[in-house]
Amino acid sequence: MLLTITTTRSPASDLGFLLHKHPDRVQTFDQAYGTAHVLYPEADEHRCTAALLLDVDPVKLVRTRGRGTPDFSLGQFVNDRPYAASSLLASAMANVYRTAVRGRCDARPGLAETPIPLEITLPALPCRGGPGQAERFFRPLGWEVTAERVPLDPEFPSWGDSRYVTLTLTGTLRLADALNQLYVLLPVLDDAKHYWVASDEVDKLIRAGEGWLAAHPDRGAITRRYLANRRTLVRAALGRLADAEGAPEDALDPVEIEEEPPAETTENAETTETTEATEAAPAAPEEPKASLAERRVRAVTDVLGEEGAGSVIDLGCGSGKLLARLLKDGSFNSVAGADVSFRAVEHARRRLRLDRPGPSRARDRVADLFQGALTYADDRFGGYDAAVLMEVVEHIDPPRLGAVEKVVFGHAAPRVVVVTTPNAEHNVRYEGLAPGAMRHPDHRFEWTRAEFRAWADRVAAAHGYHVRHVPVGDDDPEVGAPTQMGVFTK
Numbered sequence: 495m496l497l498t499i500t501t502t503r504s505p506a507s508d509l510g511f512l513l514h515k516h517p518d519r520v521q522t523f524d525q526a527y528g529t530a531h532v533l534y535p536e537a538d539e540h541r542c543t544a545a546l547l548l549d550v551d552p553v554k555l556v557r558t559r560g561r562g563t564p565d566f567s568l569g570q571f572v573n574d575r576p577y578a579a580s581s582l583l584a585s586a587m588a589n590v591y592r593t594a595v596r597g598r599c600d601a602r603p604g605l606a607e608t609p610i611p612l613e614i615t616l617p618a619l620p621c622r623g624g625p626g627q628a629e630r631f632f633r634p635l636g637w638e639v640t641a642e643r644v645p646l647d648p649e650f651p652s653w654g655d656s657r658y659v660t661l662t663l664t665g666t667l668r669l670a671d672a673l674n675q676l677y678v679l680l681p682v683l684d685d686a687k688h689y690w691v692a693s694d695e696v697d698k699l700i701r702a703g704e705g706w707l708a709a710h711p712d713r714g715a716i717t718r719r720y721l722a723n724r725r726t727l728v729r730a731a732l733g734r735l736a737d738a739e740g741a742p743e744d745a746l747d748p749v750e751i752e753e754e755p756p757a758e759t760t761e762n763a764e765t766t767e768t769t770e771a772t773e774a775a776p777a778a779p780e781e782p783k784a785s786l787a788e789r790r791v792r793a794v795t796d797v798l799g800e801e802g803a804g805s806v807i808d809l810g811c812g813s814g815k816l817l818a819r820l821l822k823d824g825s826f827n828s829v830a831g832a833d834v835s836f837r838a839v840e841h842a843r844r845r846l847r848l849d850r851p852g853p854s855r856a857r858d859r860v861a862d863l864f865q866g867a868l869t870y871a872d873d874r875f876g877g878y879d880a881a882v883l884m885e886v887v888e889h890i891d892p893p894r895l896g897a898v899e900k901v902v903f904g905h906a907a908p909r910v911v912v913v914t915t916p917n918a919e920h921n922v923r924y925e926g927l928a929p930g931a932m933r934h935p936d937h938r939f940e941w942t943r944a945e946f947r948a949w950a951d952r953v954a955a956a957h958g959y960h961v962r963h964v965p966v967g968d969d970d971p972e973v974g975a976p977t978q979m980g981v982f983t984k
């Protein structure tokens with residue numbers, strides 16, 4: 495991961511004073527999750543560039559899996575974190591340039607207070623929402639923004655673009671302001687949510703956002719993403735921003751706070767990681783997200799009702815959205831949920847208010863809510879009229895899919911199984927999603943309608959089910975609906 499900061503304000507090598515790092519030396523700083531190097535590829539009177547190179551050690555990253563590291567929950571050895579600017583780079587930057595971030599420079603006090611011409615480059619920034627999102631966040635702060643998508647492989651343009659952008663910011667700002675903006679906006683653009691969001695993050699955000707965040711037109715979105723959508727934290731932060739100097743009048747207006755499900759995970763990354771369960775691809779459309787997730791919950795609930803399923807288990811329940819819906823509907827007298835992610839289960843528990851004392855009609859209908867992996871037979875999955883796998887199969891590594899089939903259709907074997915999964919053909923309708931790209935970085939595959947049908951037919955035949963297919967979302971005449979649903983019945 496690389497971040498370069500260049501100034502052309504003469505004498506440019508004063509950048510060394512501002513950053514408290516001597517231009518003639520290569521310096522190395524140990525971080526909990528790797529090593530940060532600061533070096534100056536160029537440093538003369540007219541132009542000086544400081545490069546911060548962060549070498550992430552995936553093994554260390556896994557070993558330090560504690561709340562002290564921003565990426566603590568990334569329990570995978572294989573991921574893009576070592577190469578992509580993210581919360582790790584932001585945290586290393588804040589650590590290595592600590593004094594500069596605070597705006598202090600004893601050797602050149604006037605300079606620290608002065609806006610200077612700056613050029614900042616990040617060659618590989620994971621950027622949810624694509625280049626346009628980076629522009630929206632940085633431009634109001636006075637930056638000229640160049641953001642370009644990085645192709646997956648320049649040799650093979652037909653493979654399309656990756657989810658990274660090369661970002662260059664040019665502007666005349668105080669160095670401390672620039673660093674604080676990066677500190678907040680790098681993880682916000684990544685939006686991978688694999689850092690631990692503790693309540694002191696609100697303080698950190700307010701501190702780093704001083705002088706620019708309160709007046710930012712996107713302060714709501716930035717705050718939500720930064721705080722991983724933790725409602726109470728977001729509210730607290732927005733309240734404090736509204737009180738801040740420079741806050742526009744409308745800052746006091748309530749900002750809509752959508753609750754996003756917690757990070758969804760894969761079975762080998764237990765407590766992580768990347769996203770909302772609403773298939774928000776990094777570059778995927780803003781619009782279809784919420785509404786499609788809602789329509790999916792509705793479609794699944796409807797079909798369970800039609801099938802007369804009184805008891806239902808939601809396998810890979812995520813944050814429990816479907817469970818909450820089923821509990822609202824009196825026709826489901828017993829509901830249960832399971833997920834491999836402990837965090838997801840905890841989130842669902844809170845959503846269903848199982849953590850509160852006292853009797854409740856809804857709570858009494860929750861038969862079970864537990865952590866469990868669909869790749870291993872587990873008696874707790876059985877005994878319900880229906881099982882749901884909503885947007886789960888595409889998170890399973892293909893070699894493990896056979897195990898999941900056996901566990902669900904062979905071992906638990908309820909009367910009804912409902913499976914939903916993205917329809918890959920529909921992806922061309924998502925502006926900003928590169929051709930061939932998937933909707934979510936954790937998806938192991940996305941099936942076309944024919945592929946889903948072939949899988950469903952085979953599984954149904956092998957386990958004595960009949961399957962019918964139902965489109966969910968607007969059924970496009972050419973490419974089909976965004977979500978495909980298979981309803982398996984015995």
Ligand code: SAH
Binds near residue numbers: 759811
């Ligand atoms: N059904 C939810 C969540 C979908 S995201 C919804 O539609 O909103 C996929 C979920 O599957 C995640 O919560 C993830 O933790 C879970 N998951 C992935 N692999 C799993 C496995 N092997 N066993 C159980 N759950 C798994």
